[in-house]
Amino acid sequence: MMQQYTRLFKSKRVKICLFIILSFIFMALFADFISPYNPLETDLSKSCRPPSFEHLLGTDELGRDILSRIIHGSRLTLTISFVATALGAAAGIFFGVISGYFGGIVDTIIQRITEILLALPGFLLAIMFVAIMGSNLWTVIISVAISMTPSFVRMVRGLTLQVRELEYVLAAKQLGVNDIKIMFNHIIPNVSPTIIAQVTLNLGTSILFASGLGFLGIGVPPPAPEWGTMLGTGRAYIFYAPHLIISPGLSVFLLVLSFNIIGDRLGEIIASK
Amino acid sequence: MESRIIRAVDGIDFTVREGDCFAIVGESGSGKSTLGLSLIRLCPGDVSGEILIDGVNLLKLSEDEIRKFRGSKISIIFQEPSSALNPVMKVGDQLMEVFTVHGYSKSEAYQKSLQLLKTVGIPEAEKRMQTYPHQLSGGMKQRVIIAMAIALNPRLVIADEPTSALDVTIQAQILNLLKNLSQSYGLSTILITHDMGVAAELCNRIGIMYAGKMVEIGPLNSIFAIPLHPYTRALMSCIPRSLKENLKPLPGHVPDLSNPPKGCRFHPRCPYAKEVCTLEEPNLEKIDDRLVSCHRVGEI
Amino acid sequence: PQLQPTTTTPSSTTTSLTSSPTTTSSTPPITQKVLRIAIGIDADTLDPHGQTTTLISNIMSFITEPLFYYNEKGELIHYLAESYSVSSDGLKVTVTLKKGIKFQDGYPLNATAVKLTFDRLLNPKVKVPSRYLLDALNSTEIVDQYTVRFNLKYAYAPFVRTLTTWYIISPLAYQKLGEENLGKTPIDLGTGPLKFKEWVKGDHITLVRFDDYWGGPVKFEEVVFKIVPEAQTREAMLLSGEVDIVYQPPPADLPKLNATAGVKLAINPSTRVMTVNINTQRGPLKDARVRQALNYAVDKEALIKNVLFNLATLADSPVYPAFFGYSPQKVYEYNPEKAKQLLAEAGYSSGFKLTLMVPTGRYIFDRQVGEALQSYLSKVGITVELYTPDWPTFVQSLIGQNYTSTPWDLCYVGYGMTTPDADAVLYPVFHSSQWAPGKFNTMFYKNERVDKLLDDARREVDESKRLQMYAEAQKIIWEECPWIFLYFQNFVLAHSDKVHGLVVYPYETFDLRWVYATQ
Amino acid sequence: MELIKGENLSKTYNLKISLTTSIKVKAVENVSISISEKEVFGLVGESGSGKSTLGRLMLFMEKPDSGKVIFKGVDLSRAKKDEVKDARRRMQIVFQNPDLSLDPRMKIYNTLKEALVCCKYKGDFVERIKSVLEEVGLSSETLNMFPHQLSGGMKQRVALARAILAEPDFIVLDEPTSALDVSVQAQILNLLIDLRKKLNLTYLFISHNLSVVSYVSDRVGVMYLGKLVELGNCDEVFNEPLHPYTKLLISSVPALYMTKKFFTQNHTALAENGEENPSGCRFFKRCPYAKELCRVKEPELDGDKHKVACHFA
Amino acid sequence: MGLCYTVGGKPVLSALKYFFYRLLTLAITLIGLVTLIFILIRSIPGDPARVLAGMMASEEDVNLIREQLGLNQPIYIQYFIYLKNLFTLNLGISFRTDSPVINEIFARLPNTLLLAVTSTCTAVIFGIPLGVIAASKKGGKLDFLLSTFSIAGISLPIYWLGLILILIFSVELRILPAGGSGTPMHLILPTLTIALYLMAFIVKITKASVIDSMEKNYVITAKSKGLSERTILYKHVLKNALIPVVTIIGLQFGALLGGAVITETIFAWPGLGRLIVDSINSRDYPMVQGSIFIFALLYALVNLATDILYTFIDPRVRLK
Numbered sequence A: 001m002m003q004q005y006t007r008l009f010k011s012k013r014v015k016i017c018l019f020i021i022l023s024f025i026f027m028a029l030f031a032d033f034i035s036p037y038n039p040l041e042t043d044l045s046k047s048c049r050p051p052s053f054e055h056l057l058g059t060d061e062l063g064r065d066i067l068s069r070i071i072h073g074s075r076l077t078l079t080i081s082f083v084a085t086a087l088g089a090a091a092g093i094f095f096g097v098i099s100g101y102f103g104g105i106v107d108t109i110i111q112r113i114t115e116i117l118l119a120l121p122g123f124l125l126a127i128m129f130v131a132i133m134g135s136n137l138w139t140v141i142i143s144v145a146i147s148m149t150p151s152f153v154r155m156v157r158g159l160t161l162q163v164r165e166l167e168y169v170l171a172a173k174q175l176g177v178n179d180i181k182i183m184f185n186h187i188i189p190n191v192s193p194t195i196i197a198q199v200t201l202n203l204g205t206s207i208l209f210a211s212g213l214g215f216l217g218i219g220v221p222p223p224a225p226e227w228g229t230m231l232g233t234g235r236a237y238i239f240y241a242p243h244l245i246i247s248p249g250l251s252v253f254l255l256v257l258s259f260n261i262i263g264d265r266l267g268e269i270i271a272s273k
Numbered sequence B: 001m002e003s004r005i006i007r008a009v010d011g012i013d014f015t016v017r018e019g020d021c022f023a024i025v026g027e028s029g030s031g032k033s034t035l036g037l038s039l040i041r042l043c044p045g046d047v048s049g050e051i052l053i054d055g056v057n058l059l060k061l062s063e064d065e066i067r068k069f070r071g072s073k074i075s076i077i078f079q080e081p082s083s084a085l086n087p088v089m090k091v092g093d094q095l096m097e098v099f100t101v102h103g104y105s106k107s108e109a110y111q112k113s114l115q116l117l118k119t120v121g122i123p124e125a126e127k128r129m130q131t132y133p134h135q136l137s138g139g140m141k142q143r144v145i146i147a148m149a150i151a152l153n154p155r156l157v158i159a160d161e162p163t164s165a166l167d168v169t170i171q172a173q174i175l176n177l178l179k180n181l182s183q184s185y186g187l188s189t190i191l192i193t194h195d196m197g198v199a200a201e202l203c204n205r206i207g208i209m210y211a212g213k214m215v216e217i218g219p220l221n222s223i224f225a226i227p228l229h230p231y232t233r234a235l236m237s238c239i240p241r242s243l244k245e246n247l248k249p250l251p252g253h254v255p256d257l258s259n260p261p262k263g264c265r266f267h268p269r270c271p272y273a274k275e276v277c278t279l280e281e282p283n284l285e286k287i288d289d290r291l292v293s294c295h296r297v298g299e300i
Numbered sequence C: 001p002q003l004q005p006t007t008t009t010p011s012s013t014t015t016s017l018t019s020s021p022t023t024t025s026s027t028p029p030i031t032q033k034v035l036r037i038a039i040g041i042d043a044d045t046l047d048p049h050g051q052t053t054t055l056i057s058n059i060m061s062f063i064t065e066p067l068f069y070y071n072e073k074g075e076l077i078h079y080l081a082e083s084y085s086v087s088s089d090g091l092k093v094t095v096t097l098k099k100g101i102k103f104q105d106g107y108p109l110n111a112t113a114v115k116l117t118f119d120r121l122l123n124p125k126v127k128v129p130s131r132y133l134l135d136a137l138n139s140t141e142i143v144d145q146y147t148v149r150f151n152l153k154y155a156y157a158p159f160v161r162t163l164t165t166w167y168i169i170s171p172l173a174y175q176k177l178g179e180e181n182l183g184k185t186p187i188d189l190g191t192g193p194l195k196f197k198e199w200v201k202g203d204h205i206t207l208v209r210f211d212d213y214w215g216g217p218v219k220f221e222e223v224v225f226k227i228v229p230e231a232q233t234r235e236a237m238l239l240s241g242e243v244d245i246v247y248q249p250p251p252a253d254l255p256k257l258n259a260t261a262g263v264k265l266a267i268n269p270s271t272r273v274m275t276v277n278i279n280t281q282r283g284p285l286k287d288a289r290v291r292q293a294l295n296y297a298v299d300k301e302a303l304i305k306n307v308l309f310n311l312a313t314l315a316d317s318p319v320y321p322a323f324f325g326y327s328p329q330k331v332y333e334y335n336p337e338k339a340k341q342l343l344a345e346a347g348y349s350s351g352f353k354l355t356l357m358v359p360t361g362r363y364i365f366d367r368q369v370g371e372a373l374q375s376y377l378s379k380v381g382i383t384v385e386l387y388t389p390d391w392p393t394f395v396q397s398l399i400g401q402n403y404t405s406t407p408w409d410l411c412y413v414g415y416g417m418t419t420p421d422a423d424a425v426l427y428p429v430f431h432s433s434q435w436a437p438g439k440f441n442t443m444f445y446k447n448e449r450v451d452k453l454l455d456d457a458r459r460e461v462d463e464s465k466r467l468q469m470y471a472e473a474q475k476i477i478w479e480e481c482p483w484i485f486l487y488f489q490n491f492v493l494a495h496s497d498k499v500h501g502l503v504v505y506p507y508e509t510f511d512l513r514w515v516y517a518t519q
Numbered sequence D: 001m002e003l004i005k006g007e008n009l010s011k012t013y014n015l016k017i018s019l020t021t022s023i024k025v026k027a028v029e030n031v032s033i034s035i036s037e038k039e040v041f042g043l044v045g046e047s048g049s050g051k052s053t054l055g056r057l058m059l060f061m062e063k064p065d066s067g068k069v070i071f072k073g074v075d076l077s078r079a080k081k082d083e084v085k086d087a088r089r090r091m092q093i094v095f096q097n098p099d100l101s102l103d104p105r106m107k108i109y110n111t112l113k114e115a116l117v118c119c120k121y122k123g124d125f126v127e128r129i130k131s132v133l134e135e136v137g138l139s140s141e142t143l144n145m146f147p148h149q150l151s152g153g154m155k156q157r158v159a160l161a162r163a164i165l166a167e168p169d170f171i172v173l174d175e176p177t178s179a180l181d182v183s184v185q186a187q188i189l190n191l192l193i194d195l196r197k198k199l200n201l202t203y204l205f206i207s208h209n210l211s212v213v214s215y216v217s218d219r220v221g222v223m224y225l226g227k228l229v230e231l232g233n234c235d236e237v238f239n240e241p242l243h244p245y246t247k248l249l250i251s252s253v254p255a256l257y258m259t260k261k262f263f264t265q266n267h268t269a270l271a272e273n274g275e276e277n278p279s280g281c282r283f284f285k286r287c288p289y290a291k292e293l294c295r296v297k298e299p300e301l302d303g304d305k306h307k308v309a310c311h312f313a
Numbered sequence E: 001m002g003l004c005y006t007v008g009g010k011p012v013l014s015a016l017k018y019f020f021y022r023l024l025t026l027a028i029t030l031i032g033l034v035t036l037i038f039i040l041i042r043s044i045p046g047d048p049a050r051v052l053a054g055m056m057a058s059e060e061d062v063n064l065i066r067e068q069l070g071l072n073q074p075i076y077i078q079y080f081i082y083l084k085n086l087f088t089l090n091l092g093i094s095f096r097t098d099s100p101v102i103n104e105i106f107a108r109l110p111n112t113l114l115l116a117v118t119s120t121c122t123a124v125i126f127g128i129p130l131g132v133i134a135a136s137k138k139g140g141k142l143d144f145l146l147s148t149f150s151i152a153g154i155s156l157p158i159y160w161l162g163l164i165l166i167l168i169f170s171v172e173l174r175i176l177p178a179g180g181s182g183t184p185m186h187l188i189l190p191t192l193t194i195a196l197y198l199m200a201f202i203v204k205i206t207k208a209s210v211i212d213s214m215e216k217n218y219v220i221t222a223k224s225k226g227l228s229e230r231t232i233l234y235k236h237v238l239k240n241a242l243i244p245v246v247t248i249i250g251l252q253f254g255a256l257l258g259g260a261v262i263t264e265t266i267f268a269w270p271g272l273g274r275l276i277v278d279s280i281n282s283r284d285y286p287m288v289q290g291s292i293f294i295f296a297l298l299y300a301l302v303n304l305a306t307d308i309l310y311t312f313i314d315p316r317v318r319l320k
């Protein structure tokens, strides 16, 4: 198992991606120290300045330093991405394992609900959810999490169905190990590799999702420097000051790309096992 | 990915005579399948040495030439009948392919395929041509695969554990079929198996493989009667024969081929091992009607 | 580049519109047969009285026409009406119609049509979003074929000016369609220069020329309003020559558009006054000094210049300058020191926390303005949290709450007024009888003197006395600051330089009657 | 002394064979067997004949559709939950595929510990595990290893150790050696025989390998399509098979040492698949001796010690 | 499967029953969905009557409208009325436009479908061959290029891509319309935007699937018959490899409908996605409920179609 992960890091691509992700994490952690300006400090007289030595990535429509906003924005983006994925995956694992392991009526109910949620495009669900709860960091996180939960449930349930029929699970049952322990000790660890790959991919997807909400203007509320919101705002200035959308767009792209490459590689390794 | 060089087959040297059925027997992982695939040049790794069929060295042929050889001069039957057939292609089409790829017209191919299916004992051949593999039982599938292998009357058929995925009753039928075919067509066959019984049913000569090496080659009857190599001997005594006779199991297991033991590869498990065995690799020596590779063959 | 509001229209007419306002130039240009205009939203209904948006209402004004209208300065002019008179008690308004005008379906314009229109407007079963403007109207009666009389419930001086809103429809068409289908099926029902041709929902609305138009036929055969919700896309369509006129191009691109060859901009001030409503009944905001401090804390000129790309004109009164009753005040200059001082005087030197509600995508750069306001207020020690709900929630939070329950302390909002009279702004917004919920005094502002002035001015028939009253009221309001007074939003159209004769009114509307396009 | 008894056990599965179609498979139908203490009961038959299902039913791993299981005099289908749980712990199983019978993500120690925790073992876990490992012929180094570090035979030994740790009376061995090489198979078979003696175990030994079954079993049952067709002492069944199916099976085994042939080669070329014959004998279509009676009437398992279900045996 | 003893050999579940079962679960799902939407949309603050009446309308007018819309009734009655209407396939009358919801939807639906179909087709036509090429040249330069393209394609924010395409093709080059609909030219940019993402996705899964199939035993069998690599790839591998691809394209079609919200916004495409968002933003309850209902129905039908297509490609899952 450890070998799989060492194999992961043998790839050069993965190393680069990991480096990118770690740099964003570093930026997020030390944003207060490394960002050259206060990301919220407006100066209307300096609005929409193109990149210069003073402002490496230029300034935005209110004269705020874009680099500082990107740096501080990584905090939001990574928070949303990690927390939402963690919540979504946790819920997915919980319901998926229960549904797959116990079967019967519990399974039917969970499956029906999953189907209902899957029949509704996740993005619309998120739009409604944000509309109900008002947009703030938490509603964005929760709506991203909710929209990814059903497919997690599906996947985990499928894996659980396979694992629960395996001999070592049957043997544990015959020994009289209780269901909770079987789920925690046997099922979850054995479905986890596939889940980990999926989670990695979802880290990327959730960023696209959250920044999509931001782009539509219903993401993390202003003046927070969320990348998607920056993109959505910058879009109004696309001809006048294209630099407003270049760096947030690129940041989203790079981070998502890195998560996707790592997730893909993980998936390959797990499949090749 | 860390790469390890596995010499699955190492310095194997043997001949199969026309019309012979040669059995290769050995434990799992001893390199039997690798040997089989190498013979038809389908083994993913590097193959060195010489594979001569009617004097033609297969290893010297170009990719195109060897392709023409495959199916027509040399063919192979695999262990898992259910995965060896393309699940989304009709059985008939898969069978006809053998003919069409070697230059037959469609209609000829169809006629020949029908004939073949009858030969391998599939009733209602016309109907079966139109079915998909999953609609056939395991035994039937194996018959289809056998039909493909013998379609162009090849010089050599390699059968890699053709029956180990099948029930005994069906195994008996398939073995029977193979026997009849080789009698009536004069096929030369290499039968790869780990079951001495299966080898005994079908073959007249046998080679015992251990860890990528041949340890004993000779006529089946004499080897079964008096096994000379300690490994052959141990293998025989592992088979539960008559009722309640105690088994004498062979300790340990097949070595890791990426790092085989020095000297005689069998020495760690051999009750007769002496110092020479740990140092020097024995060669196949001719003893009476067979070849044996053991330092101590005369002493035990 | 600096952009100043420009007026593309030539001199105006005051009483009639028999002739085009264009300089009657010598060579008649080759005209383009089809005019293509990119707009942002689709119509919900084609009912001329059922409109909620200025834009669609604007399109309706090409098909149907009101009794009175305004010119590009915002002054009242006669349209279908020939003349009017008001009784001395102010309770009866008599309007004489022009003669010889025909509806597109052939029906003659007469008193019957006017009565039918106003009866429909008063019918509670009909959805009429601006019905509140007719609050004073009791009934309509036919005096003779070309004269109608409006009987009012109470003397309401601005009444005639409200008549600019109501389009007169043909009784014949109304009868043909019936109440339930009006608005769903395009039909010839007005006296305007253009007729319905086609409405493909979500895609386009096409109008064609009405050849017998009383003001003379327009110079193109057809106009297509393409529905393109994204400003960027609309702009791109103009640049790629797919459309001739673009409704509200993206403000940030105006400098670039202005510099683009072949593109012209029509930028005009509008009557939409943008303000920050202050909940005057809450915490520190009860104190007028605090509210004044808020006014001093915001650099409106910088906002206009840097955030709004000059798409606004600084407000020196809540009333639009061309409106009856406008009286200019001294603008609160940007003076954060003074603001801090005022706050200290009020006992809030250490600051406090407020919530600012801002709609998103409703007004020009509304969210950006919100963020800038937040930033300005933080500089005088006031922590502001932004609340950015979508429009329905915004409206609910604005006018659906009482003064204790509003989820905001400050609210960025605009009031677009269609009646060119100070009463239209001051009464519903500042009179204490108009407190929310359900009404528009959402600042919960109350000043007895102002109340009295506004009450009296409504009933006063003498216009000079009314002017005085409004001047006083504006002065008091200005000093008490229930708003952070900001600016009047500008209205922009971008068009190809082949388009000539476009007239823009300060009501965020434009007129196509004199438009022609060269090829 | 009878240890466990299955009475009229039946189990039907729904088998999905395509998107729209599923069929009912009567995996086990009306089978009764009883196994005495310290006995090894062998079960043979072709693939799909219901051997494993019968094994699982006996373990109460799966509830039978009808019939009952009586373990040490307790009727499990009527017993209380706790009693069933307790009884099940006293019945263990070792599976065919060594790769699947151990959790790949658990160290051997933890896998084995689980068994001890379940039977509420009071003593020192490590001691006990070590001693059992020794019994199955493994060194204590194995404890810290993961399954993938072990060979197939070792895994099978661990699986056996896990079963033994639960202190069972009865173990179902479901083809415990068929995935192993002959050499390793021989080791495991000998180990099984030793353990039985040492620990007074009772086995249900399932296999399709007749020579292996004949090597370890005292009594043997032959299954065909969910039915027990022959049952008797091992020697008797293999030397004097009564049922044509048993004869077919025995003569199908490649003749290395088993010399007795009950059919000529031609007989084995009979239609290979068990086609249905709903009313009569299930072996009808494959049976060279079939008569009209066999088509219409299903034979009962009959006989004294050596039972057979054939009208003409 | 080995031997099995069947009960009379008859399928327990016939094709008819299977479809009936599918329809039943679909119905349950849809009812669940409309209920969920019913609750959700009503939980969003904001009063549809007020939105309709306009900000400056008087309270009386608003109340009047509320009454006309039936919003003054208790919520559960509204729900039952809604359900009752739904059973007669009556989706109600739009608050905003006063015309039947179904008409509004059918005015937009073809546009959304058109976009979905053109982009899916484009993506399939290019994506599958490229995927196959990448797989057959596994480890080569071309493969590297294609895999890089595909992973980048999936990671690209679609809204960004759309804007950049507009910038290039409409503004700079002025060769394609930036938005709107009507002519085939209008279709190009939105199709490209969606197709690029989808294609990247299809390349990825096709490659994986082909590689997976190439490792199957039947490929060795085919080789041993003397077939060339090419023949094996196109005759044996591809059909097997396409089976998972088809399913995923079916699933993606649903995701694509969801993504329509964004693309339709950027390209001013008058489709269902925009309609839904606009209706949410104006609290047009019947319209939101109706269009999501149709959306889900469509998605379910696509999935059903995928299942049926499946049976054509994979003989193992034949519908009996």
Ligand SMILES: Nc1ncnc2c1ncn2[C@@H]1O[C@H](COP(=O)(O)OP(=O)(O)OP(=O)(O)O)[C@@H](O)[C@H]1O
Binding pocket: B006, B007, B008, B026, B027, B028, B029, B030, B031, B032, B033, B034, B035, B044, B045, B194, B257
């Ligand atoms: N493609 C391959 N890559 C790496 N190692 C391989 C490959 N194929 C075979 N081997 C290794 O070569 C050795 C011989 O394998 P082979 O399959 O030839 O044995 P076998 O005798 O056929 O065994 P079995 O009886 O299980 O079929 C094994 O150790 C195996 O792990």
Ligand SMILES: Nc1ncnc2c1ncn2[C@@H]1O[C@H](COP(=O)(O)OP(=O)(O)OP(=O)(O)O)[C@@H](O)[C@H]1O
Binding pocket: D013, D014, D015, D025, D026, D027, D045, D046, D047, D048, D049, D050, D051, D052, D053, D054, D208, E001, E002, E003, E004, E005
């Ligand atoms: N969980 C299950 N669901 C559906 N069908 C099953 C299930 N388990 C077994 N069957 C079916 O029941 C029949 C008997 O299966 P069983 O596994 O008992 O046979 P077996 O004799 O053990 O075969 P093998 O020798 O292959 O292990 C088979 O046709 C099988 O397909």
Ligand SMILES: [Mg+2]
Binding pocket: B032, B033, B034, B160, B161
């Ligand atoms: Mg092999």
Ligand SMILES: [Mg+2]
Binding pocket: D051, D052, D053, D174
């Ligand atoms: Mg079994």
